Amino acid sequence: MHKDQLRNINPNHLYGCHPLDLRSYFGESSICLIAEKPKDPFPPISPRLLLLEHILGDISRSDLPAKEHFSEYLRQKYRRNCKPNTLRQAAGSLMQFLSFYRDNGKKYPEQMEREDIEAFIEALQDRGLTPATVRTRLCGVYAFIRFMIEKKAVGYELLERRIKLRLPDRLPRAIDPGDLRRLLPVIDKVRDQALILLLLRTGMRIGELLNTKVHDVDLNNHRILIYEAEKNSVGRVVYYSEDAKEALLSWLQVRNTFKENLFYGQKDKPLSYEAARSMFNKYLEKAGLLYSGYTLHCLRHTFATDLLNARMPLECLRVLLGHTSLEVTRIYARLTDKTREQEYFMAMERILKGESDADDPCDH
Numbered sequence: 001m002h003k004d005q006l007r008n009i010n011p012n013h014l015y016g017c018h019p020l021d022l023r024s025y026f027g028e029s030s031i032c033l034i035a036e037k038p039k040d041p042f043p044p045i046s047p048r049l050l051l052l053e054h055i056l057g058d059i060s061r062s063d064l065p066a067k068e069h070f071s072e073y074l075r076q077k078y079r080r081n082c083k084p085n086t087l088r089q090a091a092g093s094l095m096q097f098l099s100f101y102r103d104n105g106k107k108y109p110e111q112m113e114r115e116d117i118e119a120f121i122e123a124l125q126d127r128g129l130t131p132a133t134v135r136t137r138l139c140g141v142y143a144f145i146r147f148m149i150e151k152k153a154v155g156y157e158l159l160e161r162r163i164k165l166r167l168p169d170r171l172p173r174a175i176d177p178g179d180l181r182r183l184l185p186v187i188d189k190v191r192d193q194a195l196i197l198l199l200l201r202t203g204m205r206i207g208e209l210l211n212t213k214v215h216d217v218d219l220n221n222h223r224i225l226i227y228e229a230e231k232n233s234v235g236r237v238v239y240y241s242e243d244a245k246e247a248l249l250s251w252l253q254v255r256n257t258f259k260e261n262l263f264y265g266q267k268d269k270p271l272s273y274e275a276a277r278s279m280f281n282k283y284l285e286k287a288g289l290l291y292s293g294y295t296l297h298c299l300r301h302t303f304a305t306d307l308l309n310a311r312m313p314l315e316c317l318r319v320l321l322g323h324t325s326l327e328v329t330r331i332y333a334r335l336t337d338k339t340r341e342q343e344y345f346m347a348m349e350r351i352l353k354g355e356s357d358a359d360d361p362c363d364h
Helices: 003-007 019-026 047-060 067-079 084-103 114-126 131-150 177-186 190-202 206-210 242-254 273-286 297-309 314-321 326-334 338-352
Strands: 223-226 236-239
Touching (some): 047 067, 084 114, 190 273, 297 326
Antiparallel strands (some): 223 236
């Protein structure tokens, strides 16, 4: 769709993304966004259940210590409605720990000591894993130990002096405005323009956008409904700008109407993160920014930084980003504190001019 055509579109004719309303939106000759598909007489098996059965099969075929407790622990997480990524992460951490525990000659959970956990952490650090990854593994191990304490399989003394890792307090990485001006013009595919601009203008996590369905988009009100956030399972509403709307409408005109996801991959699956990352890196290379260190998540950081620079209140930004704690959102304020920046340069200018305050007690 050309920009001239987009100017003639009346958004008042839209009611969300219902295909009948979109027919009047795009014209009578336009096809609907979601075509009717024949119903499957056999409902699909839940991906969570398939994942759980796959993991439990691997555990049953292994010779890991405490594998009965391991299996029951994962079943408990499944009953608590944990997401597939949470199940996968918990299983991966415990597979590594219990394999390490077995390789050190331990066969039974009651033999477990604090030194075993310390040795496991040192082994992960020796492999060069990041502190954040090591901490995630450690949290997974302690969660499993708490479960085994409840089952009377190990003693409570394993939790008396917990190992704590200090993480670096890094700043979020936003894309430099100059680099952004180089990146956006080289995006030449309709789908990619829509995906990148929506990430940049909504602040959505990449996983949230890739899981967005067509009916989650409310074109009339420039918003997307996230019914369940990727990280904390809290729903929220995000909004997008005019440039993102134009890119989105162009994509809606050419996308496959049989696909339920807004951005889709092969068959009926959503576009994968690996495919989205590869696409983004391709445009970074095209713009001469391949080695800049930018990732798809940097678009979310850029969104937050831009809104704070435009004086959006922190609490409002917290809701848009889907943070449960204001302290997490406050990290972005360290990037946008113009008052501190101005005070620094004013003070430095006085120092360079030799105008320091002679009455300042610190000078004596």
